[in-house]
Amino acid sequence: AKKVGRANHQFFAPEMNAAAGARLALEHALRQALENQEFELHYQPKVDVASGDVVAMEALLRWRCPQRGLVPPNDFIGVTEEIGLIIPLGAWVLREACRQNRAWQLAGMAHLRMAVNLSACQFRQKDLPEFVAGVLAETGMEASCLELEVTESVVMHNPAEAAQILDRLHAQGIHISVDDFGTGYSSLSYLKQFRLDTLKIDRSFVRDISSDADDAAIVRSVIALAHSLRLQVIAEGVETDEQLDYLRELGCDQYQGYLRSKPLPAAQFEAMLRAGA
Numbered sequence: 001a002k003k004v005g006r007a008n009h010q011f012f013a014p015e016m017n018a019a020a021g022a023r024l025a026l027e028h029a030l031r032q033a034l035e036n037q038e039f040e041l042h043y044q045p046k047v048d049v050a051s052g053d054v055v056a057m058e059a060l061l062r063w064r065c066p067q068r069g070l071v072p073p074n075d076f077i078g079v080t081e082e083i084g085l086i087i088p089l090g091a092w093v094l095r096e097a098c099r100q101n102r103a104w105q106l107a108g109m110a111h112l113r114m115a116v117n118l119s120a121c122q123f124r125q126k127d128l129p130e131f132v133a134g135v136l137a138e139t140g141m142e143a144s145c146l147e148l149e150v151t152e153s154v155v156m157h158n159p160a161e162a163a164q165i166l167d168r169l170h171a172q173g174i175h176i177s178v179d180d181f182g183t184g185y186s187s188l189s190y191l192k193q194f195r196l197d198t199l200k201i202d203r204s205f206v207r208d209i210s211s212d213a214d215d216a217a218i219v220r221s222v223i224a225l226a227h228s229l230r231l232q233v234i235a236e237g238v239e240t241d242e243q244l245d246y247l248r249e250l251g252c253d254q255y256q257g258y259l260r261s262k263p264l265p266a267a268q269f270e271a272m273l274r275a276g277a
């Protein structure tokens, strides 16, 4: 038996070493990426359903890796969370988003809200509200122009603590959104516990909204729930006019999606806004 065990060990070891090696290389590359400023933010508009006006934007992280090309966040955020890199990386994202938004304001563009995604690790930092306040002071951006997007699971991890942190962010005038609403915890009791401003309906409910009666019912209910709690509702992943027509009919306040624009690099986003698109 011992012999077989050793044989197995020898058989699997090279494969495992290869996987571990690739993972170590990725971790190393990500750490370098922050130092080498290989990260960039792309911006996607949030649009008022009734007027068609762009009312805000969401900053979405990309990694422009010299070897791997443009890497989407789902391919690396998880690793940065596991190795703790998300803390300095998330700090860079917030600073860069606020700096860019302020720069656009100073250049005479409309004062639009800038939404930034927060990971669970960032949310667990006790000094998050003070850190955010510091970035706002440093960049000169008004708190009312900042929106933070957190998922249900992020706030439900420790509801009592989350309620406090959200209160302290809200007290500064920062806008709080629940991202991917409907995909996380089923309990809705947190909606009255937490200081929130917007529910963001997940793309999975929007995709088949015009053909799937269940999806339409869910979206209708979420909109009614949000409005009765005096929250705003935004739908994500809107790709077709048909989906938008449905959302308008259901009373959805805002939308975001490829129908209006993909997330764009800063220069292209600015050009789009200037063209009045």
Ligand code: C2E
Binding pocket: 044, 059, 060, 061, 072, 073, 074, 077, 090, 093, 117, 118, 119, 179, 180, 203, 236, 237, 238, 239, 256, 257, 258, 259, 263
């Ligand atoms: P999310 O916050 O739910 O962002 C929405 C995702 O849907 C984005 O993918 C966006 O590009 C994509 N999207 C927008 N409109 C459409 C559409 O009409 N159709 C389809 N099929 N997709 C659409 P992206 O940029 O790849 O980001 C993926 C996720 O990575 C985000 O999901 C968010 O959870 C995370 N993420 C992105 N940037 C950051 C960041 O700075 N910090 C943290 N912690 N997470 C981030």
Ligand code: CA
Binding pocket: 058, 117, 149, 179
């Ligand atoms: Ca988001």
Ligand code: CA
Binding pocket: 179, 180, 200, 202, 236
């Ligand atoms: Ca989302």
Ligand code: CA
Binding pocket: 180, 202, 203, 236
């Ligand atoms: Ca989503």
